Amino acid sequence: MKLYFAPMEGFTDAVFRRVHRRMFPGVEKYFMPFISPSASLSFTKREMYDLSPEANAGVPAVPQILAKDPEHFLGAARMLRDxxxxxxxxxxxxxxGTVTAKGKGAGALRDPDALARFLDAVFAACPLPLSVKSRIGMDDEGEWPQLMRLVIRYPFSEWILHPRTGREQYRFSPRPLCFDQARRAAPFPVIWxxxxxxxxxxxxFLGDHPGAEGLxxxxxxxxxxALAREILGGEGINLPELIAFHDALLREYLRVWPASAAVGRMHAVMGYLGFALDHPPKRMRVLRQTTDLEGYTDAAAALFRESRVLSPPRFVPPA
Ligand SMILES: Cc1cc2nc3c(=O)[nH]c(=O)nc-3n(C[C@H](O)[C@H](O)[C@H](O)COP(=O)(O)O)c2cc1C
Structure with a gap:
């Protein structure tokens, strides 16, 4: 059973992937936040760093492309192969909304004919095995049967299915029934x-879906x-480990980014790590208000000193 790290723009960049890979076992592939190529294939310095072989050394990273023009897609695919x-x-x-309005991402699911033309052109010349990560439709779950029939016509290497519609964003519950249907119909692995x-x-979930190929x-x-390690039967995370992860992330960001950017990113990461901790809310408020490196480091140390790891650590989605 495969465990993959989801792409999360603003979080799972090259630094994050490298530090995570070094410290925590169990992840078979790290999917990279999307790149959105144009005809000129021009990327920012940060995007180029994120894609560079040096920044991803030792990490099984899979680049993700967001495009609706097959030529843009194929240009990026060839660059990634190179x-x-x-x-x-x-x-x-x-x-x-900014992505779907252009007919990209989940927005591409609105027009199955255009999507089929795109996939025909992509598969006619794609230089690398291609997997897909999709929702079950854009606006309505009624789009699902046609979408499923369309996706399984193509030789994808695997299908990662987030069974909500695009319109739902992260509201309501994902639909296991769609996953089961996709697994029965697809000639390639379907990942939940x-x-x-x-x-x-x-x-x-695995008890309810025996034989599922991956999550x-x-x-x-x-x-x-440590979630992947724990799912595979290893130890749960402890506080020293969580602190070591936090500190290693900060150190690595400081090597490649200015201090203000590194602190900004650590604020964002702490927005998630905070869910793993039973911590005094006041300490998190103080941490969020810091802007300079020294203030941030002191606030993080004070927060960790007064925290314990929750059992189990659990992300809580906004109500
Ligand atoms: C902040 C954030 C950034 C994301 N960036 C991407 C992305 O670049 N590409 C992508 O396919 N999905 C992206 N996603 C979606 C996640 O990969 C994943 O599908 C979603 O979080 C649901 O999985 P989860 O419930 O395990 O978090 C993002 C999600 C979040 C919350």
Missing amino acids: LGYTEINLNLGCPS NGDLFTARDAWD MLGRGMVTNP
Whole structure:
């Protein structure tokens, strides 16, 4: 059974993946936050760093492409092949309004004919094995049967399914029934993604879906970086480990980014790690107000001193 780290823009960048890989076993692949290529294939310095072989050394990272123009997609795919990647992923799931309005991400699911033309052109020339990460439709669950029939026509290497519609974003519950239907119909592995926040969640899910080929974990694993290890029967996370992870992340960000950017990123990461801790709320408030490195480091140390790890650590979605 495969466990994958979900792509999370703003969190699971090259630094995060490297530190996580070094400290926590159990993740078979790290899917990278999407790149959105244009005709010129111009990427920011940060995007190029994130894709570079040096920044991903030793990490089984899979790049993800968000595109609706097959030429843009294929240009990026060839560039990724030249960088040494052996697999790529197509994003048909991003629900963000700015993305879907352009007919990309989950927005591409609105027009199955256009999507089929895109996939015909992509598969005619794709230089690497291609997997797909999708929702079950954009606006309505009624789109699902046609979408499923369309996806299984193509030779994807695997299908990561987040069984909500794009419109639902992260509201309501993902639909196990769609996952079961996809597994029965698809000639390639179908991987579940959505709302597995603890090892118990994963075990219960696997109990209900015997033989499931894999799970992709996102918010739950940013909250509890030892989640994959725990699902596979290893130890749960402890406080010294969580602190070591936090400190290693901060150190590595400071090596590649200015201090203000590193502190900004650590604030975001602490937004998730905080769910793993029973901590005085006042300490988190103080930490959030820090802007400089010294203030942040002191606030984090004070917070960790007065915290204990929850059992189990669990991400709590906004109500
Ligand atoms: C902050 C954030 C950024 C995300 N960025 C991406 C992305 O770049 N590509 C993608 O396919 N999904 C992205 N996702 C979706 C996740 O990969 C995943 O599908 C979602 O969080 C549901 O899984 P979970 O319930 O295990 O968190 C993002 C989600 C969040 C919360």
